[in-house]
Structure formats: C-alpha cells, structure tokens
Amino acid sequence: MQRSVPDEATIVACLQQDNASAEKAMSWVIDAYGRSLYSSIKRWTNSGELTNDILQDVFVLVWRHRLSFKGNSSFFSWLYRIAYNETLQTLKKEKKQFSKSLDESFVALNNSAQQQQQIDLSPEEISNLLLEAISTLPEKQRLVFEMKYFEEMKYEDIAAVTGGSVGGLKANYFHATQKIEQYLLSKLNH
Secondary structure: OOOOOOOHHHHHHHHOOOHHHHHHHHHHHHHHHHHHHHHHHHHHHOOHHHHHHHHHHHHHHHHHOHHHOOOOOOHHHHHHHHHHHHHHHHHHHHOOOOOOOOOHHHHHHHHHHHHHOOOOOOHHHHHHHHHHHHHOOOHHHHHHHHHHHOOOOOHHHHHHHHOOOHHHHHHHHHHHHHHHHHHHHHHHOO
C-alpha cells in the first residue's frame, strides 16, 4: 500500500524540525522523489548498481544538509542538483563517461529526415543510432539536452541545477538538437 505524501512545503517544513518530524519527512522525500531521482541517475550512469549507491549517498546528503535548504528554488530542483553533483563526483572517481538511454519518442527530432526518405530501421536500430548521436555531444550539451528533453525541466530550473545562465542553456540545447539532427541525417543518408 502506497503512503500518502504531503505537498512540498509540508515536507520542507517537517525536514527542518526536530529529528522525529525530520525522519518522517525524509521518508516522504524518498517516496515522493526517489523514483524520479533514480531514473535520472540511471540515465547518467547506465549502471543499476552505481545508481543505487549514488541515490543512497544523495539521501544521506539531503539528510545532512536538510537545514541548509533556503527555498530559493523548488525543493525538487535542490534535490536534483544534489543528485547531479553527486553523480558527477562519483563518475569522476570511477573515471566513467556519461551514457544515455533513449526513448523511442525522441525520433520526433528527426522528422525532417523521415519526411525526406523512408527509414527502414527497427525501433532498436533507431534507438541505437540516437544513442550514438547523443554520445557525440559535448558533456554540457548532453546534460542540458537530457534535463530539458527527458526531465522536461524549465531553463530556470536547469540553471539552478547547473549554475549556468538561461541564455547559455538555451544555446546549448539548440546546438545539441542541431548536432543530433545533423548526425542522424548523415547516418541515414549513407
């Protein structure tokens, strides 16, 4: 049976109270945000085991720093930034590269190519081709693209997570989509 989770404001208020209230609020954080954070971390690492370790570390960091949340951004943005930073640190330690898994719906970016020619590829082949395209992007463009496209985050929230400017993030996203489309067109035209 799934527990009822209160709204974000209630969670934050309880997190900043005595330990008993904070512990209850932490269980709400895990229930409300755990699945979303897990999905994001998993896409960044492409490793279930590493994802579990990072997510556990994220929740430990949230607990330790729960009193430092000032409400300058949404609570989820704050959590996401912790997850993002912890993942980067872990990957640097592990000396691994980001790897992305892709949704077949991403094919919409390649509409112009589909209109120009009939694509005779299986969904798996299309997914693999798109994965290749994403992997060619510079790291910052890959991260911005993922947060905007997969997480459907607003540029302001991405800026809160990455520390970048909204204008710079829009440029990164635009250039990422252009590079992906060019890559796909070059592969599909051969």
